[in-house]
Amino acid sequence: MSHTAFISxxxxxxxxxxxxxxxxxxxxxxxxxxxxxxxxxxxxxxxEDMPAEIWDKVKNHPxxxxxxxxxxxxxxxxxxxxxxxxxxYCNRKYDCSNESRPGVVSQKLTPExxxxxxxxxxxxxxxxxxxxxxxxxxxxxNPKKTFETMRLLQQHAPDIKLCLSTNGLALPxxxxxxxxxxxxxxxxxxxxxxxxxxxxxxxxxFHDHRRITGLEAARILHERQMLGxxxxxxxxxxxxxxxxxxxxxxxxxxxxVNRAVKARGAFLHNIMPLISxxxxxxxxxxxxxxxxxAQELKAVQDACAGGANLMRHCRQCRADAVGMLGEDRSDExxxxxxxxxxxxxDLDKRRAYQQQVELQRQAQHQAKVDALAEAFDxxxxxxxxxxxxxxxxxxxxxxxxxxGHATEFQIYEVGAGAATFVGHRRVDLYCQGGYGEDEQxxxxxxxxxxxxxxxxxxxxxxxxxxxxxxxxxxxxxxAHEFIEKAALAWFADYRERIASGAVVHQPRGDARIRxxxxxxxxxx
Amino acid sequence: MALKIIASMCSGCSACEAxxxxxxxxxxxxTFIIDPAKCTECEGHFDAPQCIAVCPVDNCIKxx
Numbered sequence: 001m002s003h004t005a006f007i008s009x010x011x012x013x014x015x016x017x018x019x020x021x022x023x024x025x026x027x028x029x030x031x032x033x034x035x036x037x038x039x040x041x042x043x044x045x046x047x048e049d050m051p052a053e054i055w056d057k058v059k060n061h062p063x064x065x066x067x068x069x070x071x072x073x074x075x076x077x078x079x080x081x082x083x084x085x086x087x088x089y090c091n092r093k094y095d096c097s098n099e100s101r102p103g104v105v106s107q108k109l110t111p112e113x114x115x116x117x118x119x120x121x122x123x124x125x126x127x128x129x130x131x132x133x134x135x136x137x138x139x140x141x142n143p144k145k146t147f148e149t150m151r152l153l154q155q156h157a158p159d160i161k162l163c164l165s166t167n168g169l170a171l172p173x174x175x176x177x178x179x180x181x182x183x184x185x186x187x188x189x190x191x192x193x194x195x196x197x198x199x200x201x202x203x204x205x206f207h208d209h210r211r212i213t214g215l216e217a218a219r220i221l222h223e224r225q226m227l228g229x230x231x232x233x234x235x236x237x238x239x240x241x242x243x244x245x246x247x248x249x250x251x252x253x254x255x256x257v258n259r260a261v262k263a264r265g266a267f268l269h270n271i272m273p274l275i276s277x278x279x280x281x282x283x284x285x286x287x288x289x290x291x292x293x294a295q296e297l298k299a300v301q302d303a304c305a306g307g308a309n310l311m312r313h314c315r316q317c318r319a320d321a322v323g324m325l326g327e328d329r330s331d332e333x334x335x336x337x338x339x340x341x342x343x344x345x346d347l348d349k350r351r352a353y354q355q356q357v358e359l360q361r362q363a364q365h366q367a368k369v370d371a372l373a374e375a376f377d378x379x380x381x382x383x384x385x386x387x388x389x390x391x392x393x394x395x396x397x398x399x400x401x402x403x404g405h406a407t408e409f410q411i412y413e414v415g416a417g418a419a420t421f422v423g424h425r426r427v428d429l430y431c432q433g434g435y436g437e438d439e440q441x442x443x444x445x446x447x448x449x450x451x452x453x454x455x456x457x458x459x460x461x462x463x464x465x466x467x468x469x470x471x472x473x474x475x476x477x478x479a480h481e482f483i484e485k486a487a488l489a490w491f492a493d494y495r496e497r498i499a500s501g502a503v504v505h506q507p508r509g510d511a512r513i514r515x516x517x518x519x520x521x522x523x524x
Numbered sequence: 525m526a527l528k529i530i531a532s533m534c535s536g537c538s539a540c541e542a543x544x545x546x547x548x549x550x551x552x553x554x555t556f557i558i559d560p561a562k563c564t565e566c567e568g569h570f571d572a573p574q575c576i577a578v579c580p581v582d583n584c585i586k587x588x
Contacts (some may be wrong), residue, residue, distance in 0.1 A: 082539035086580055092537060108536075137537055144542075206539075209570045211577035 054267075057184050057238055060129045060354070061161060062325050064185065064240065064268060066313045066421065069325040070397065071361050072354075074130040075121050077114035078105035078320040079145045083137035085167050085205040085221065088283040089244055089274055092136045101275050105136045105320040106330065111148040113335060115156055119345050120338045121322055122157055125329075126353035128322075131157075134165035134187070135319035140174050150181040159347060163187065165242075169205055169221055171228025179235050186232055187240040187270075188225060191250055193260040195219040200249050203283070226264060233265030240268040240311065245292050245300055246284070247274070258304040269304060270311035273297050273513050294511035295450055298422060312423045326408060326424070364396055371485040382416035385505070387452040389414055389490065390425065390472075391483050399478050399486045403459035409448060412487050419487040426514045443514070445470045450511040452494070455486050471508070526560035526588055527573055533584040540575035540585070549575060560588070 062069035081092070092103045109117065122128050131153060133139040139146045150162055163185035164178070171188065178186060192198040198218025205217040212220060232239050241261045243254050250257075258269055274291040276284040283289075292300075301310050315326050323329035390409035392401035408426045412419045425447040445466065448454060453473040457480065464474045478486030497503045529540070534555035541549045541556060546569075548562035558575070565587075566573045576585045 081537045082542060082578075083537065083580065084539070084578065092535060092580075108538075137539065141539065142542070206543075206578040209543075209574060209577070210572065 054238065057161075058267075061163075061185065062130065063132075063163075063187075063311070063314070064238070066311075067361075067365075069313055070395065071127065071357050072130070073125050073128040073322075073324045074132060075118065075128055075322040076132045076134045076317070076319050077109055077117060077149060078107065078136055079109050079111055079114045079149050080133055080135055080139045080142035081108050081137050082141045083135075083167075084141040084169050084207070085138070085217075086203050087167075088201055088203065088289075089246070089276060091280055091282040091285075101280070101316055102134065102319060103136045104318045107320070107335060108136075109335070111145055111152055114149045115152040116343070117333055117335070117338055118153060118157060118160065119343045120341045121333050122160065122350065123343050123345055124333075124341070125323065126350045127324075127357055128160070129354065130161045130163060130185075132163045132165060132187075138167050138170070139164040140166045140170040143170070143174055143177070147177055147181060150183065154181065157345060159350065161185070165189070166228075167221070168225035168228045169207060170224075172224055172231060175228065175231040175235065175237075178232070178237060183237065185238045185240065187242055188229060189242045189244070190225050190229075190257055190261060191243050191246070192218070192253060193222060193226075193257050194253060195222055197250050197253050198222060201246065226260070229261060229264045229266060238267045239265070240270055241266045242270045242272065242314075244274050245271055245297055247290060247292050247296060249289075251292070251296065251300060254300055255303050268309045268311050270314050271297070271301050271304065272314050272316055273515075275316065275515050277515050291513060291515060294423075294425065294447075294513050296510075297513065301422075312421060315424075315426075368397055368482045368484070371482045372488075374485070384415075385495070386413055386415040387491070387494070388412070388422070388450055388508070389487050390448045390451045390454045391487070392454070392456040393483060397483050398480055399455045399483055400457050400480050403454065403456040403463055403474070406456075409454065410483065411451065412483065414487045414491040416491075417488070419484040419491070425511065445472065446512045447514050448472055448511060450508045452508060453490055455483070455490065471506070525565055525567070526563035527558050527565055527575060527585050528560070528588045529556050529558055529575075529585050530583075531555045531557075533581050535581055535584075537580060539578045539580065543574035543578050545569040545574065558585075 058064040058068070060068055060072045062072050062074050083092070090103050118131055133146050133149060146164060153160060153162065162181065162183045164183055165187040166189070168188045168190065191201050195215050195218035198221060199215050202218055202221060204211050204213045205221055206212075207220055229239060241257075243250075243257055245251055245254060254271055261269060274284065274289070276282060276289050276291050278285045301312065304310060313325065317325065318328060318330065320330050321328050322333055389412050391399055391412060392403055392406040393399060393410055394401040394405070406427065408424045410421065411423050411425060413422045427444045427447050449470070451472055453475050454467060455475045455478055457476065459474050459476055467474045475490055478489060494503070498505050536551075536554050536556065538551070538556065541551070545566060546562045546564055548559045549556050550559070573585070579585055
């Protein structure tokens with residue numbers, strides 16, 4: 001397979017207009033960045049640019065609000081194994097329990113088993129506010145199982161928000177049911193709005209009792225996706241669009257996708273990297289289709305910024321994931337283990353706990369605002385310099401993790417007066433690994449190769465030297481400070497050092513997105 | 525006139541089960557089997573056998 005049309009990051013940055021046109025009605029939305037300049041979902045009262053009822057829907061949803069994911073958890077129940085389309089990036093046949101990617105589950109559930117699991121998890125994890133049905137196939141190719149699960153959950157756990165994920169092919173047929181079961185959020189995976197692009201991603205669809213291939217298949221899928229999205233928008237259901245960035249196939253095309261879904265009222269757009277390791281056994285994996293680099297992903301995300309809110313904190317979780325984003329506790333809640341759990345679904349207790357979390361969140365948000373106000377240096381002229389910094393953080397928006405304990409780093413883009421969250425980089429090991437700790441460091445350096453500094457709570461002498469040798473500055477003097485404040489302080493210092501001639505600013509290279517698996521439960 | 529699922533190739537996705545107009549498909553040990561007494565290869569219902577059309581694995585379902 002040849003891929004000659006790789007995205008040119010420079011071209012994207014130079015040539016593309018901001019996609020601010022065609023703003024949808026009623027889809028204001030919060031920035032997923034949490035950065036300065038645009039109101040984020042971090043405000044306890046709700047951002048000014050969003051109607052209160054929409055804020056109410058997203059404020060505790062870890063996928064819809066970057067800020068909420070530090071406080072609230074979600075779970076997926078794997079009741080929907082069947083699928084009505086084939087995607088070249090998907091393979092549901094193999095499962096490694098350490099593997100974290102969409103389509104992978106350890107155990108398929110009946111709706112009754114799923115509800116039992118939800119109740120068990122909700123009693124053990126009171127901050128679990130959202131239940132999603134995300135496969136391992138397509139939730140709407142399994143409508144009986146999906147909606148029976150929703151119906152039972154409304155009976156037994158009425159406080160839990162429901163969402164589902166679909167490829168959109170069957171969506172127009174089920175919009176009324178989605179509304180009937182009070183599903184708050186729907187995610188549609190849309191990788192193209194041009195059937196000629198779709199033909200390269202979808203070998204076939206099953207529609208109207210026929211298996212359809214080629215251009216016709218992609219055309220039908222596209223039309224059904226757009227129709228379904230419009231119908232959901234018209235009924236006030238919040239939608240998130242997932243797009244898989246496939247270099248050479250739909251990379252630049254995703255800018256058109258962004259425009260098209262925004263025009264139809266999509267609330268959030270999540271552009272995520274293709275996962276295509278050969279051992280996953282997907283068509284793309286076996287034919288050598290590569291995933292994007294970190295900078296290619298960022299270039300497309302940045303080119304789409306300016307209108308539809310971009311989700312940057314997606315962890316591409318399993319179809320049976322449990323817990324906070326970025327951690328997977330599904331192993332603790334297998335059916336066998338649930339049998340032994342005493343399930344007491346105490347709604348009042350859950351509400352009380354969540355109120356407590358909300359109070360902490362407000363206090364933390366206020367502290368951050370205060371800290372930022374202090375750090376903002378109005379006198380700093382904007383010379384256009386922007387650099388990436390990586391941050392080791394385990395909680396509360398603070399630089400508070402030891403370098404050696406980090407399984408992922410948060411990446412911030414820092415310039416004059418603004419530190420903006422742009423994503424995260426996983427640095428965990430492959431499950432088929434055989435890597436020891438000594439071999440881990442080069443992989444961390446590869447994952448952070450486009451960053452100028454790493455902010456940590458603490459770091460040992462050995463990794464410090466290796467990072468320095470790779471041109472990345474290890475920084476531990478802002479331990480336990482708020483991330484944005486620390487990043488701005490480091491940046492001001494960095495600029496002073498450039499001005500004084502102590503350092504010469506060098507642009508950094510590209511970084512590798514780590515594919516594969518979590519090796520254990522990550523810290524939240 | 526009946527179809528058979530090659531068990532070693534079946535991924536257990538259950539896509540075929542819901543599509544069969546004769547309710548001839550059921551789960552057995554994590555994969556699916558077709559009851560030959562009920563299977564009509566969808567004749568009289570659809571242009572093509574639905575289980576083959578929806579199965580994600582090529583050549584997993586064959587005529588016996």
